[in-house]
Amino acid sequence: MRLWLVIFLGLLVSACSHPPTANQSSTQVARADVFIQAGHEGRSSGKMGSTSQFGREIDWTPVVADAATHYLRQAGFSVIRADANWKQKTDTDLALFIHFDGSANPCATGASIGYDDPSDRPAANAWKRLYSQYFRYRWQQDNFTKNLSQYYMFKHTRTRDAELVLELGAIGCPEQALWLRPRLPQLGQLVAHFAAERMGYGNRIPRPQM
Ligand SMILES: [Zn+2]
Known part of the structure; x- marks a missing residue:
């Protein structure tokens, strides 16, 4: 084969098998x-979540999120956990961000929703x-803080139904925290039931007993 042909074919092969860039x-x-x-x-600095004598938000939220993911997947739904x-952009029916609230005056806060x-x-x-x-227990107004109404993850999620920050209660308020702490997996089941219901399949995931 002539040299120019070898070079041409080589260039052609490398153009076709070009690996996707990190940017893509x-x-x-x-x-x-x-x-x-x-x-x-997953955070080790910055906004590490609320803590109290009853527990740490950063430990509680994965229990709820994992249980919700488990029930949804078991019922045949696909989940990005x-x-x-x-950092990636997502396209889903629903986007749910699980949190617990904290406050200097622990029982002054409670459950709330951000969107x-x-x-x-x-x-919502x-x-x-x-x-x-x-x-x-106590509910706060929807979007009562900027962390709720301008949640940093909203820029990544595009949804057909809704994107909601779900603050499930106050981690520092004794009566709320002592109700919440033993029910974290059931809260995940409730979140899964809610998501299934919003997608028109409320009967696929039963409500939890709690
Ligand atoms: Zn939080």
């Missing part, structure tokens, strides 16, 4: 039915109706 893989959109993030999980360092768009409100109201049947 990070801009690729991850798709699933549900995105679930355990708040603060993310920690606090997730950045009026289109998220029907799902549905969660409040459902969780209120179990959680009999």
Whole structure:
């Protein structure tokens, strides 16, 4: 073969088998039915979450997120299970960010919901109706802090239904924390039931006993 032909064929092969660049893989959109993030999980500095004598938020959120993921996958739904360092863009029906609240005045806070768009409100109201049947303590106004209304992960998640920060209660308030702590897996099941119901399959994941 003539040298120019060898070079030409070599260039052709290398052009066709060009590996994807790092840039391409990070801009690729991850798709699933549900995105679930355990708040603060994976952080070793910065916003490490609330702590109290009853426990650490950073330890509680993965228990809830893992249980929710387990129930959803078992029922046939696909789940992106993310920690606090997730960077990729996602496209899902729902995106749920699990947190517990803390406050200098521990029982002044409680459960709440954060979202950045009026289109998220029907799902937020549905969660409040459902969780209120179990959680009999204080609720804060929706979006009562900027960490809720301008949650940093909203820029990565695109959803058909809603993206919600779910603050499940106050980790420092004795009566709330002592109710929450032994029920973390059941809270995950409730989150999974809620997600399935929003997607039109509420009967696939039963409500937890608690
Ligand atoms: Zn938090």
